[in-house]
Amino acid sequence: MTETYDRAAIAPSAQAPTVTRFAPSPSGNLHLGNARTALFSYLLARRAGGRFILRIEDTDALRSSEEFCRHQQEDLTWLGLNWDAGPGREDDRGPYRQSQRVALYAGHFLTLEHSDRVYECFCTPLELEVSRKSQLAAGNPPRYPGTCRHLTAAQRAAKRAAGLTATLRFRVPAGEPVEFVDFVRGPQNFLSDEIGDFIVRRADGSAAYFFSNAVDDAAMGITHVVRGEDHLTNTPRQILILKALDLPAPRYGHVSLLVGPDGAKLSKRHGATTVREYREQGFTATALCNHLFRLGHSSPENGLLDLTAMAKAFDPAHLGRASAHFDAAQLRVWQKESVMQMSTDEVLEWLAPQLPADLTQPTRRAFIEAIRANVVLPQDALEWREIVFGSPPPVAAPEQAVIDAAGKDFFAAAAQAATAHPGDFKAIATLTGSATGRKGKGLYQPLRIALTGLTHGPELAPLLRAMPEGTARARLARFA
RNA sequence: GCUCCCUUCGUCUAGAGGCCUAGGACAUGGCCCUCUCAAGGCCAGUACACGGGUUCGAAUCCCGUAGGGAGCGCCA
DSSP: OOOHHHHHHHOOOSSSOOEEEEOOOSSSSOBHHHHHHHHHHHHHHHHTTOEEEEOBOOOOTTTOOHHHHHHHHHHHHHHTOOOSBBTTBOOTTOOOBGGGOHHHHHHHHHHHHHTTOEEEEOOOHHHHHHHHHHHHHTTOOOOOOOTTTTOOHHHHHHHHHTTOOOEEEEOOOTTOEEEEEETTTEEEEEEGGGSOOEEEEOTTSOBOHHHHHHHHHHHTTOOEEEEEGGGGGGHHHHHHHHHHTTOOOOEEEEEOOEEOTTSSBOOGGGSOOBHHHHHHHTOOHHHHHHHHHHTTBOOSOOSOOOHHHHHHHOOGGGBOSSOEEOOHHHHHHHHHHHHHHSOHHHHHHHHGGGSOTTOOHHHHHHHHHHHGGGOSSHHHHHHHHHHHHSSOOOOOHHHHHHHHHHOHHHHHHHHHHHHHSTTOHHHHHHHHHHHHOOOTHHHHHHHHHHHHSSSOOSOHHHHHHHSOTTHHHHHHHTTO
8 A cells, every 4th residue: 555656656747747648439428437537637637737638549440430539529628628639639749540540550560570579360250259268168268379379471371362361469478577557556567478469450450459559658658547447457468569669658547447336337227327418417517527536536625626626636646446436416416516606607508598588688697596506407497497487386285285374365465565566575575474464484485385386495585586577476366 | 267456434535553432525314594495504423344363553464255346359
């Protein structure tokens, strides 16, 4: 648990500015777990005054799509995680889409071929699958059996002549220890013998993840890689590739995975799992970022933070090693907090789609100011919209009892007061009170129910200011 | 199957052998305030997965056990 290595490893340094990256594959919408990784990566760069880079890992043409690529960028931007270089912000280290970097990869493939660090493999996916299964059945780890490892030039030529296409496999050296210091999890050591020869170039000529990811980190000058724990045991492969190419390896920090309330990996059955889904539900970027910021990370600051404050408070040494549970209830708390801190104009913009189109600007403001404390999600505003601008709200049985107890005279007095002082709740309450002798709960509760149909809700005075002319009077008069 | 990782209140976590009868935040419950809800103020309950060691002393170090997770792909 000694953390001294961490602090040294990630200390901001003038000589080597921190460069971090987020490297998603556009094969789906931005997942919460990835968003969290992106946030940590962004914060690591910002806290050090470094650079944050976005790189699109679209080497798998079949699974990648333009739409997801666009969506992911939109969601990242929405979260406020702006990249200093990446798609739309090209510089001399780009392009930032791996599908456009084939020339660079080709050069490195050539280097590896010349130094005999890779070899052509003609095994078919089916053969490999069979091999894996039989190894598993025999109680062994499923590794590449080395079938094509020592093919002669003549044998390879024969295979090609027979129409077979080859992948390129990395020749993993035997008995080589691979060690690195993970800036989240501490010193790691692996033995190369635990790793089977792996594919660096697919049969279709495209670069495989282990290769392109590692090579690009080096080419783009990435100093710190923040990624999910699922990559931890694969890191030695990338270090091996980089070493074979004589390229520098970044520092790696593997963060714990995000899991659902039941401890299983966060998936569809836990409900919404993408940034886009939460965004569409009306959650704010601030709420989402604040929640993700605390998942697996302890913050010295307890309140709602903006990204600048988060960058100050972020410390990789305070990243936990245990997987973190995503709890929608906690997210709601941040959402409530973020709505509370919005200015009226911000709430106005946030709730614009939920407001009737024909409202005057002052009425819109009055309505927003009245209900904002009772709104967590835009959906909630719809309910109040109906109550304030819709037809007289129905009264359920328990509430009707309160109405009945107040009596017709009470509402006659209230309606009269509303006629004299339309829209002025304070005057209505005072006049009704003095006319009926009622006060406190006995006065306000029947009024609230008659006006809104509910026993609880926003303060009545502001609510009445937003109501259309005559609404209050009519609602009170209906019980007289 | 093999290798690796993880386990402190409901949740996120603090914790680097004595500062720990384990701290904070949020959630929960109670009280106050209040026309209600919310907000705010005050108070409360709740956790070191289990079992062995090492030590004068263990949440912290070691070994097991249990539970959870990851990797072993022409996915990333």
